Amino acid sequence: MRNPSLLLSALKADRGGQVLLGLLAIAAVAVPVLNLLVPEGSFFHLSTYTVTLFGKYLCYGLLAIAVDLVWGYCGILSLGHTAFFALGGYAIGMYLMRQIGPRGVYGDPILPDFMVFLNWKELPWFWEGMNHFPLALLMVVLVPGLLALGFGWLAFRSRVTGVYLSIMTQALTFALLLAFFRNEMGFGGNNGLTDFKELLGFDLKLPGMRVALFLTTVLALAVGYIGCRYVIASRLGRVVQAVRDAEGRTRFIGYQVESYKLWIWVFSAMLAGIAGALYVPQVGIINPGEFAPINSIEVVIWVAVGGRGTLYGAVAGAVLVNYAKTWFTAAFPEIWLYALGALFVVATLFLPKGVVGLIPSRKEKLA
Amino acid sequence: MIPFTTSLRRCLLAACIAASLPLHAQEPAAPAAAEAGAEAGSVTAAPTGFPEVLRALGGASLSERSALLDALLAAKHPNAAAVLKAWLDDHLHVRDADGAVFITAETEAGDPGSFGLTDPVTLAASGPEPSEGFTKVGSNNALRKLLRSALASFTLGSPDAEVRLTAVKEMLRAPDDATLATLRERRAIETDAAVQAAIDAGLAYADLASDNADTRLAAVNVLSGSLAGETIAKLEALRDPANEPDERVRSAAVVAISSISLKRSLYSGIETLFFGLSLGSVLVLAAIGLAITFGVMGVINMAHGELMMIGAYTAYVVQLLMPNHLAASILISIPAAFVVSGLVGIAIERGVVKHLYGRPLETLLATFGISLILQQTVRSIFSPLNRSVATPEFMSGQWVINDALSLTWNRIYIVLFTLVVFAALQLILRRTSLGLTVRAVSQNRAMARSMGINSDRVDAITFGLGSGIAGVAGVALSQLTNVGPNLGQSYIIDSFMVVVFGGVGNLWGTLIGGMTLGVAGKLLEPAVGAVMAKIAMLVFIILFIQRRKQGLFPQKGRAAEGH
Numbered sequence: 001m002r003n004p005s006l007l008l009s010a011l012k013a014d015r016g017g018q019v020l021l022g023l024l025a026i027a028a029v030a031v032p033v034l035n036l037l038v039p040e041g042s043f044f045h046l047s048t049y050t051v052t053l054f055g056k057y058l059c060y061g062l063l064a065i066a067v068d069l070v071w072g073y074c075g076i077l078s079l080g081h082t083a084f085f086a087l088g089g090y091a092i093g094m095y096l097m098r099q100i101g102p103r104g105v106y107g108d109p110i111l112p113d114f115m116v117f118l119n120w121k122e123l124p125w126f127w128e129g130m131n132h133f134p135l136a137l138l139m140v141v142l143v144p145g146l147l148a149l150g151f152g153w154l155a156f157r158s159r160v161t162g163v164y165l166s167i168m169t170q171a172l173t174f175a176l177l178l179a180f181f182r183n184e185m186g187f188g189g190n191n192g193l194t195d196f197k198e199l200l201g202f203d204l205k206l207p208g209m210r211v212a213l214f215l216t217t218v219l220a221l222a223v224g225y226i227g228c229r230y231v232i233a234s235r236l237g238r239v240v241q242a243v244r245d246a247e248g249r250t251r252f253i254g255y256q257v258e259s260y261k262l263w264i265w266v267f268s269a270m271l272a273g274i275a276g277a278l279y280v281p282q283v284g285i286i287n288p289g290e291f292a293p294i295n296s297i298e299v300v301i302w303v304a305v306g307g308r309g310t311l312y313g314a315v316a317g318a319v320l321v322n323y324a325k326t327w328f329t330a331a332f333p334e335i336w337l338y339a340l341g342a343l344f345v346v347a348t349l350f351l352p353k354g355v356v357g358l359i360p361s362r363k364e365k366l367a
Numbered sequence: 368m369i370p371f372t373t374s375l376r377r378c379l380l381a382a383c384i385a386a387s388l389p390l391h392a393q394e395p396a397a398p399a400a401a402e403a404g405a406e407a408g409s410v411t412a413a414p415t416g417f418p419e420v421l422r423a424l425g426g427a428s429l430s431e432r433s434a435l436l437d438a439l440l441a442a443k444h445p446n447a448a449a450v451l452k453a454w455l456d457d458h459l460h461v462r463d464a465d466g467a468v469f470i471t472a473e474t475e476a477g478d479p480g481s482f483g484l485t486d487p488v489t490l491a492a493s494g495p496e497p498s499e500g501f502t503k504v505g506s507n508n509a510l511r512k513l514l515r516s517a518l519a520s521f522t523l524g525s526p527d528a529e530v531r532l533t534a535v536k537e538m539l540r541a542p543d544d545a546t547l548a549t550l551r552e553r554r555a556i557e558t559d560a561a562v563q564a565a566i567d568a569g570l571a572y573a574d575l576a577s578d579n580a581d582t583r584l585a586a587v588n589v590l591s592g593s594l595a596g597e598t599i600a601k602l603e604a605l606r607d608p609a610n611e612p613d614e615r616v617r618s619a620a621v622v623a624i625s626s627i628s629l630k631r632s633l634y635s636g637i638e639t640l641f642f643g644l645s646l647g648s649v650l651v652l653a654a655i656g657l658a659i660t661f662g663v664m665g666v667i668n669m670a671h672g673e674l675m676m677i678g679a680y681t682a683y684v685v686q687l688l689m690p691n692h693l694a695a696s697i698l699i700s701i702p703a704a705f706v707v708s709g710l711v712g713i714a715i716e717r718g719v720v721k722h723l724y725g726r727p728l729e730t731l732l733a734t735f736g737i738s739l740i741l742q743q744t745v746r747s748i749f750s751p752l753n754r755s756v757a758t759p760e761f762m763s764g765q766w767v768i769n770d771a772l773s774l775t776w777n778r779i780y781i782v783l784f785t786l787v788v789f790a791a792l793q794l795i796l797r798r799t800s801l802g803l804t805v806r807a808v809s810q811n812r813a814m815a816r817s818m819g820i821n822s823d824r825v826d827a828i829t830f831g832l833g834s835g836i837a838g839v840a841g842v843a844l845s846q847l848t849n850v851g852p853n854l855g856q857s858y859i860i861d862s863f864m865v866v867v868f869g870g871v872g873n874l875w876g877t878l879i880g881g882m883t884l885g886v887a888g889k890l891l892e893p894a895v896g897a898v899m900a901k902i903a904m905l906v907f908i909i910l911f912i913q914r915r916k917q918g919l920f921p922q923k924g925r926a927a928e929g930h
Binding site: 071077151154155157158160162163164166167168170171172174175178179181182293294297300301304334337338340341342343344345347348349352 | 667719722723727728729730731732733735736737738739740742743744746747856860863864867898899901902905906908909910912913914
């Protein structure tokens with residue numbers, strides 16, 4: 001970090017961020033204690049299912065931060081961010097598939113079950129080496145990053161902006177959805193990758209492993225948040241906000257708008273990839289359904305509900321909406337889509353600043 | 368064969384009405400005939416007269432009946448056709464009491480327990496008699512084939528060319544020397560070109576087996592004008608010296624095959640083009656409403672697909688209301704869907720979109736929320752299951768142009784319908800005062816307002832127009848696929864692609880863009896498969912937009928600067 005004081009001052013002024021990081025710290029202590037140390041019959045015991053659920057929400061939170069970074073600070077409404085999320089998930093999924101080894105249904109030491117089922121004789125080239133954890137981790141950020149780089153380079157250079165860009169990102173994830181549904185792609189087709197056994201030699205079903213994954217997610221979210229805060233506070237971040245507010249003027253002043261947009265776009269895609277990589281071991285499956293355009297649009301609504309352009313609002317929105325989703329789809333499955341639809345309309349019409357906008361800021365209180 | 372059956376039916380009816388001949392009149396002959404029948408059944412000497420053969424038929428076994436059929440034809444009795452027809456239709460029965468054979472028909476009262484009887488020799492009607500006392504003169508597959516072929520040779524004399532063509536095709540299914548001779552006779556006096564061609568092809572097939580090399584050569588030359596797939600198969604066999612000793616015939620076959628293949632690939636090219644155009648028409652229909660709301664007004668309406676879905680469900684409901692008038696229900700559902708979807712669209716505009724003008728990304732999200740609500744509403748009302756809307760008769764089936772090319776009617780109608788909708792929309796926008804105000808507001812809102820145009824009202828009407836067109840597109844879709852809550856979702860990305868590809872704010876761009884994408888998709892499909900073709904199209908558009916972000920036909924002038 002070239003200028004750590006910049007980050008410190010940014011964090012000092014960021015009250016919402018302090019609350020978020022504080023809550024994450026509390027969760028990092030409380031969740032393992034309540035899950036592992038409190039006996040199972042106790043009222044305070046937190047079930048492993050709930051731990052995984054929270055972990056899932058926090059992955060969504062990280063994804064929401066990635067979307068908020070480009071939408072809230074750069075004005076790029078991405079309707080295809082789950083494409084990066086899913087690619088990160090597939091990268092770690094491939095590693096987990098290779099870890100199964102001979103314990104698969106068909107017992108092939110190298111080939112994952114679906115390849116045996118499809119009568120494939122050898123591993124496709126892009127599966128080679130995916131049994132090494134460091135390589136898988138690299139792929140988690142590299143693949144989404146490269147896709148974002150290619151797409152962004154083409155799009156920003158030819159000045160595709162606004163709604164057009166949104167529709168293009170949607171087409172991108174839709175194309176990937178169709179592609180991954182094909183068995184010939186070599187990613188398990190319709191069923192995707194599942195039946196994972198262990199990560200780094202630890203059984204994924206163990207409560208301790210679940211807690212470890214949860215803690216990793218908390219850590220990733222905290223680091224991701226601080227990283228985004230830093231990027232925004234840096235020169236790159238300030239130019240990017242200028243682009244959001246007046247792209248033409250920023251260009252005329254002499255900034256090369258395209259490259260600023262491109263870097264923040266690629267960074268955001270990598271964050272989304274990491275979120276996906278944390279998500280997959282916890283839910284235990286990745287399939288092409290994750291690419292569905294509707295998922296990407298849902299992410300955008302988390303950000304809109306939470307409060308766009310705040311980062312912590314995005315996390316709040318992701319957790320709130322997903323908690324509501326879990327509750328509604330269990331209690332009133334019929335009503336969930338009505339509620340989600342209404343949320344879109346209400347958030348855009350009546351809550352331009354999201355729920356965090358409802359909390360009066362310190363300045364307003366003083367006035 | 369319709370005229371034939373009606374004339375037969377008329378005959379029987381007249382006979383029934385004029386049933387003056389008492390049943391007794393036939394009785395004296397009956398026992399004797401029964402004896403004759405018994406004889407024919409056991410003795411090898413074949414009966415020759417028409418009445419005798421008929422009698423023999425009653426007692427004969429299935430295997431003996433084919434010989435009796437030949438005898439029946441050889442007798443050349445004017446009623447033979449009626450007997451064969453009745454036999455084929457299981458309307459030929461033997462009276463168990465005396466072995467007399469009758470053509471039976473349902474009684475006028477429709478009583479299933481009894482028959483109206485017609486004597487095949489005299490065509491005099493009698494009856495009704497209880498059906499218990501009768502045995503059907505049965506047939507098996509082999510017999511039915513012979514019967515059909517024999518019947519066809521009777522209908523060959525029909526004045527209707529269609530009937531003759533069917534008859535020729537029927538006879539060629541199982542050609543033998545007799546049928547070929549009949550066909551040769553017919554060919555000499557045949558006037559209709561299609562029937563001539565069918566007979567020529569059939570005779571040529573038979574001639575390919577001839578011992579005379581010149582005959583075979585002539586046959587190959589005749590067949591080189593044919594388009595049928597089986598012709599190629601037959602000619603392929605001739606290329607092998609083992610099958611065809613004559614060098615000239617072999618080389619003629621090679622030439623003929625290449626000429627036929629060329630023509631067939633030409634026609635299959637036309638077919639692909641047509642499939643592409645019909646797919647493109649669906650895209651255009653889906654996109655053209657969007658071209659108005661997105662292109663003219665600049666409003667992103669993610670609920671556009673759901674407005675199509677509402678149109679499709681309107682067609683479904685209209686059909687439920689009038690199940691007995693399929694054709695009428697489709698015609699009624701077009702304006703009905705326009706009105707229903709249009710009203711829903713206006714409600715969306717007044718309720719939500721109006722408050723978000725100038726904030727396109729928020730509009731996108733809000734209308735997406737509306738699309739979720741509409742989907743769930745439909746799911747709650749109509750259940751999540753797919754519904755099918757029946758296709759009226761004039762739209763089903765296909766138009767057979769020749770052996771290599773046939774087009775389905777519903778696709779032809781979709782293409783025509785798209786063009787009509789497009790023309791109507793162009794007329795509204797170019798030739799009416801409404802269209803004038805819509806264009807004025809889209810080009811320069813402030814100036815239009817200062818000219819006294821109520822831009823609020825124009826916005827609502829424009830949005831309603833675009834939504835109504837979506838509803839009409841939904842009716843068309845209901846004829847192609849099942850109607851379900853997710854119907855719209857699958858078209859929304861495609862239709863955005865078409866609008867963006869064609870150039871926003873340009874209806875012609877939408878038409879040409881949609882057709883281009885449809886044809887290109889269908890051309891790619893055989894090479895890479897449907898899914899890869901779709902992916903390729905998406906990638907192509909993503910790349911295309913990088914090069915020309917204003918689409919194929921960019922808007923010119925000041926209006927373009929706003930984009």
